[in-house]
Amino acid sequence: MPVLHNRVSNEELRERMLAETEPRTTISFYKYFTIEAPQATRDALYQLFLSLNVFGRVYLAHEGINAQISVPESRVDAFREAIYAFHPALNNLRLNIALEDDGKSFWVLRMKVRDRIVADGIDDPTFDASDVGEYLKAADVNAMLDDPSAVFIDMRNHYEYEVGHFEDAVEIPADTFREQLPKAVDMMQNDKEKKIVMYCTGGIRCEKASAWMRHNGFQNVYHIEGGIIEYARRAREQGLPVRFVGKNFVFDERMGERISDDVIAHCHQCGTPCDSHTNCKNDGCHLLFIQCPACAEKFSGCCSEICRDELALSPEEQRRRRAGRENGNKIFNKSRGMLNTTLGIPDPEK
Ligand SMILES: [Zn+2]
Numbered sequence: 001m002p003v004l005h006n007r008v009s010n011e012e013l014r015e016r017m018l019a020e021t022e023p024r025t026t027i028s029f030y031k032y033f034t035i036e037a038p039q040a041t042r043d044a045l046y047q048l049f050l051s052l053n054v055f056g057r058v059y060l061a062h063e064g065i066n067a068q069i070s071v072p073e074s075r076v077d078a079f080r081e082a083i084y085a086f087h088p089a090l091n092n093l094r095l096n097i098a099l100e101d102d103g104k105s106f107w108v109l110r111m112k113v114r115d116r117i118v119a120d121g122i123d124d125p126t127f128d129a130s131d132v133g134e135y136l137k138a139a140d141v142n143a144m145l146d147d148p149s150a151v152f153i154d155m156r157n158h159y160e161y162e163v164g165h166f167e168d169a170v171e172i173p174a175d176t177f178r179e180q181l182p183k184a185v186d187m188m189q190n191d192k193e194k195k196i197v198m199y200c201t202g203g204i205r206c207e208k209a210s211a212w213m214r215h216n217g218f219q220n221v222y223h224i225e226g227g228i229i230e231y232a233r234r235a236r237e238q239g240l241p242v243r244f245v246g247k248n249f250v251f252d253e254r255m256g257e258r259i260s261d262d263v264i265a266h267c268h269q270c271g272t273p274c275d276s277h278t279n280c281k282n283d284g285c286h287l288l289f290i291q292c293p294a295c296a297e298k299f300s301g302c303c304s305e306i307c308r309d310e311l312a313l314s315p316e317e318q319r320r321r322r323a324g325r326e327n328g329n330k331i332f333n334k335s336r337g338m339l340n341t342t343l344g345i346p347d348p349e350k
């Protein structure tokens with residue numbers, strides 16, 4: 001019986017990883033393609049990744065694969081060959097190599113079969129997620145920005161759009177990706193002849209959105225290959241003007257990568273220009289919001305006086321107050337002018 005799951009304790013695995021002397025490369029990739037037998041595919045891929053000492057988080061569904069992994073540096077070429085050869089749809093797959101990462105984010109290989117690689121709420125069995133729009137590379141994106149018949153649609157959440165987006169991009173005011181999909185169709189209903197350019201952070205959301213628009217009868221649908229991350233990287237590499245304005249929000253400690261010097265957002269507490277996201281220091285709140293340095297000092301890193309005062313209490317008293325209170329990851333969603341407790345982040349763990 002082959003080993004298809006890890007049975008060593010998490011702690012021990014982490015220690016083993018930290019004891020490794022060989023550096024690891026962090027790689028992410030996704031691909032929409034039809035997987036007839038996700039479980040069997042998962043088991044075969046698990047064996048393959050295990051043989052290459054790959055760690056990370058991988059999701060498979062009938063609609064495709066989504067992976068964040070780390071590969072020992074000496075095995076990266078072997079990994080690339082192996083994944084290209086694993087399935088015809090994966091040949092020449094785009095592998096995103098994280099440059100600012102120490103490769104220590106994973107210490108075990110987790111591979112799961114899910115309903116979808118990105119939750120979309122789509123119930124229609126005739127929807128084909130692999131029937132995607134046309135890919136745009138950096139130069140094509142810039143040409144589209146100058147094309148009056150093109151509309152850019154931002155498929156991310158409000159707090160991402162707020163700190164940075166393409167010039168004149170349209171935002172879809174909804175809390176989650178699954179709510180955005182039907183809204184995008186509605187919003188564009190009277191502009192069916194327009195060129196629709198969809199984008200998101202790394203491409204996985206806008207690619208599915210492009211397929212959904214096509215499914216709904218839109219003919220001229222495009223999406224940015226590899227999302228904002230790949231666009232900015234390629235545009236810089238090729239010396240093209242980078243026409244994404246502001247910051248690209250990403251989920252790591254930096255909470256965003258600056259793309260242009262423009263600061264297009266404002267402190268949620270005093271309104272001064274600022275695009276630095278932070279989480280409220282009160283663990284009973286943890287609201288994600290924008291805070292300027294002056295307000296950070298005034299509120300001790302908290303979102304409000306209430307949270308600041310609560311943070312000043314003894315740990316026991318804080319715990320007592322938190323008991324029974326709903327405590328999700330809250331996000332200040334200005335498109336609704338309310339606190340949003342449902343995360344719209346396509347984290348497959350949720
Ligand atoms: Zn402020």
Ligand SMILES: [Zn+2]
Pocket residue numbers: 280281282285286287302303304307
């Ligand atoms: Zn708070």
